[in-house]
Amino acid sequence: MVASQAAVTQLRRGVLEHCVLALLEGEERYGYDLVTQLSEAGLLASEGTMYPLLSRLRKDELVATSWRESPNGPPRRYYSLTPLGAEALRDFRGAWGQFARSVDAIMGRRTS
Amino acid sequence: MMTDHRHPLVAGYLDALATEVRRLPSDQARELMADIAEHLDAGVGDAANEAEVRNALDRLGTPRELVDAAAPTSAPGNEPARPGWIEAGAVIGLLVAELLFVILPVSLVAWIAGLVLLAVSKVWTAPQKVLGFVGLGTGFVAAWLTGLAS
Numbered sequence: 330m331v332a333s334q335a336a337v338t339q340l341r342r343g344v345l346e347h348c349v350l351a352l353l354e355g356e357e358r359y360g361y362d363l364v365t366q367l368s369e370a371g372l373l374a375s376e377g378t379m380y381p382l383l384s385r386l387r388k389d390e391l392v393a394t395s396w397r398e399s400p401n402g403p404p405r406r407y408y409s410l411t412p413l414g415a416e417a418l419r420d421f422r423g424a425w426g427q428f429a430r431s432v433d434a435i436m437g438r439r440t441s
Numbered sequence: 442m443m444t445d446h447r448h449p450l451v452a453g454y455l456d457a458l459a460t461e462v463r464r465l466p467s468d469q470a471r472e473l474m475a476d477i478a479e480h481l482d483a484g485v486g487d488a489a490n491e492a493e494v495r496n497a498l499d500r501l502g503t504p505r506e507l508v509d510a511a512a513p514t515s516a517p518g519n520e521p522a523r524p525g526w527i528e529a530g531a532v533i534g535l536l537v538a539e540l541l542f543v544i545l546p547v548s549l550v551a552w553i554a555g556l557v558l559l560a561v562s563k564v565w566t567a568p569q570k571v572l573g574f575v576g577l578g579t580g581f582v583a584a585w586l587t588g589l590a591s
Binding site: 359360361364365368374375376377378380381382383384402403405406 | 482
């Protein structure tokens with residue numbers, strides 16, 4: 330039980346970055362929106378740690394940010410995908426498909 | 442800043458975070474503070490009751506966790522390589538070769554050993570190795586050539 334929890338934590342950590350990029354594909358989002366989407370999907374252990382991750386993605390030029398007026402309240406920082414981020418996402422998608430198929434094939438071996 | 446309308450629990454959390462972010466470089470600290478304040482302003486409405494506020498803060502994680510996640514990782518493997526016995530051996534070998542160049546069996550072995558260690562070092566960069574060779578490795582050859590010529 331504890332071992333599987335640790336494995337899930339590692340998996341989450343491994344895919345989180347590219348899940349952020351995938352959420353930004355074709356649409357800009359502000360931080361709170363990104364965080365709640367990932368949190369509801371069960372991919373975040375703590376919501377706040379997303380912000381350091383977003384800051385790293387920006388530093389690595391995988392995402393770009395811009396300030397926008399919000400309908401009610403102060404301006405919000407919006408995140409969007411850069412060409413470099415789109416490329417990273419494309420690469421990861423290919424790798425993930427392969428990975429998921431391999432794991433599924435091994436995990437489902439007994440039932441088939 | 443919009444501190445006046447914030448729930449006391451949110452204000453308390455941001456105060457604790459402000460203390461914790463002092464561990465970070467100032468621009469990073471400012472950014473994390475702004476991000477978290479924006480998150481709480483978006484997520485905790487003015488009408489939120491105490492249970493809702495506590496729930497939002499729980500999901501966020503403790504200030505310490507956030508700053509730990511933002512701090513540059515200092516994994517032991519990431520430290521730059523430090524000079525060790527290979528580098529010391531290279532310098533000693535080449536120095537011995539230069540100083541004892543008249544005792545050929547000793548100096549020739551020391552010279553070759555020094556050059557090998559210089560070449561395999563993972564600490565020194567290629568330009569540093571060339572400099573080391575020119576500075577320390579050529580004296581032995583020069584001394585012998587001078588000796589032969591005279």
